Structure formats: C-alpha cells, structure tokens
Amino acid sequence: ETGVTQTPRHLVMGMTNKKSLKCEQHLGHNAMYWYKQSAKKPLELMFVYSLEERVENNSVPSRFSPECPNSSHLFLHLHTLQPEDSALYLCASSQDIGGAEQFFGPGTRLTVL
Amino acid sequence: GQQLNQSPQSMFIQEGEDVSMNCTSSSIFNTWLWYKQDPGEGPVLLIALYKAGELTSNGRLTAQFGITRKDSFLNISASIPSDVGIYFCAGKGSNYKLTFGKGTLLTVNP
Numbered sequence: 001e002t003g004v005t006q007t008p009r010h011l012v013m014g015m016t017n018k019k020s021l022k023c024e025q026h027l028g029h030n031a032m033y034w035y036k037q038s039a040k041k042p043l044e045l046m047f048v049y050s051l052e053e054r055v056e057n058n059s060v061p062s063r064f065s066p067e068c069p070n071s072s073h074l075f076l077h078l079h080t081l082q083p084e085d086s087a088l089y090l091c092a093s094s095q096d097i098g099g100a101e102q103f104f105g106p107g108t109r110l111t112v113l
Numbered sequence: 114g115q116q117l118n119q120s121p122q123s124m125f126i127q128e129g130e131d132v133s134m135n136c137t138s139s140s141i142f143n144t145w146l147w148y149k150q151d152p153g154e155g156p157v158l159l160i161a162l163y164k165a166g167e168l169t170s171n172g173r174l175t176a177q178f179g180i181t182r183k184d185s186f187l188n189i190s191a192s193i194p195s196d197v198g199i200y201f202c203a204g205k206g207s208n209y210k211l212t213f214g215k216g217t218l219l220t221v222n223p
Contacts, residue, residue, distance in 0.1 A: 042117070042213040043156075048209065092155075100144040100205040101146065101161050102146075103158060104155035107155045109153070
C-alpha cells in the first residue's frame with residue numbers, strides 16, 4: 001500500500017449505530033487530519049493530530065470521536081449520528097504539522113439514514 | 114475566518130482548449146496549493162507554491178503565486194478528457210491550517 005488509505009470506502013448507518021472509520025498513512029508523516037466534505041461547501045477541518053497528540057478539535061460535535069494510536073493510524077469513531085452528517089470524510093497527512101503539503105486518502109462516503 | 118473565492122464555479126470546454134481558474138483571498142497566504150479531485154476519490158496535490166510571484170509548472174499545468182500574496186491562478190493547456198474533475202485551491206497562512214476554495218468543476222467535451 002502507498003500513500004494514504006481509508007476504509008471503508010462506503011458506509012451506510014442508522015442513527016443509533018456505532019461505527020468507525022480508519023485511516024492509514026504509509027508516508028512516514030507526523031501529522032494527520034480529518035476533514036468533512038459536503039456538497040457545495042469548502043472542506044471543513046475537523047481534527048488534527050501531531051505525533052499522536054490532538055492539536056485541534058474544530059468545534060466538532062461529540063458524536064464524532066477521533067483516536068490516533070500511532071503516527072500512522074487515525075480513526076474516527078461515530079455514534080448517534082444525524083442525517084446531516086452524511087458526507088465524504090477525508091483523511092490527510094503531512095510531514096509535520098507546519099507542512100503545507102497535505103496528502104489525502106480516497107475518503108469514506110458516509111450515509112446516515 | 115479566512116475565505117477563498119474560487120472562480121469560475123464550473124467550466125465546459127472543448128478538448129484541446131486552454132483553461133484558466135483563479136482564487137482570491139481577503140488575507141495574505143504564505144503558501145498556495147492546487148488540488149484535483151476525481152469523482153469518488155480524495156483530492157490529489159497538483160502544484161504547491163511557496164513564494165510570491167512564483168510560477169511553477171507540472172506538465173500541462175501552470176500555477177502562479179500572486180505578488181500580493183492574496184491570489185493564485187491555475188492554467189491547463191491543451192485540455193484532454195482526463196482533465197475532467199474538480200479543482201481546488203488552498204491557502205496556508207502562518208498556522209497549520211489550510212483554507213480551501215469551493216472548487217471549479219471542469220468538463221471537457223471530446
């Protein structure tokens with residue numbers, strides 16, 4: 001595997017379900033990010049981790065819970081989501097937290113019923 | 114917060130034509146980035162610009178970092194069908210955050 005991978009690629013869940021999104025970067029980077037991409041809106045930064053420490057929690061509802069067990073892996077735990085949370089969730093990484101060049105995974109298309 | 118205005122929102126062109134799109138900001142950026150996103154995929158980094166006035170090429174793509182540091186443009190020459198997609202600009206200021214434009218949807222008619 002190369003670059004940034006995300007699983008699953010598609011996820012459909014009910015409002016009462018609990019699921020997790022996984023991201024893995026194979027680039028040796030130290031910073032990882034979660035973004036939400038909704039139609040006709042700019043990418044919204046959700047969470048930022050640097051060397052496994054959370055640096056940013058961008059006013060994201062608590063029904064989204066990130067986890068970064070090491071610098072290569074990032075998870076987004078989901079529970080009690082709302083239909084308006086349906087979107088493409090993108091993971092990205094950069095060499096360091098100050099690095100401008102962020103490399104994105106393919107995303108997880110989430111649908112909340 | 115910082116906002117980027119990206120234009121045009123969409124473009125319909127014939128294969129072989131040149132394309133130009135741009136982004137403007139109300140704030141100064143230290144870095145400008147251009148990404149392309151294909152349907153069902155994540156954004157792919159095309160070009161990164163680090164210095165005001167910098168002009169950088171990547172194949173048929175050319176991007177420039179505006180002198181005022183508040184704008185950037187991307188040109189695609191001799192477009193081909195696989196250029197279809199959404200092109201995003203992104204700017205980075207003094208902190209670690211990227212500010213993204215809303216994207217330009219490019220359609221190329223063969």
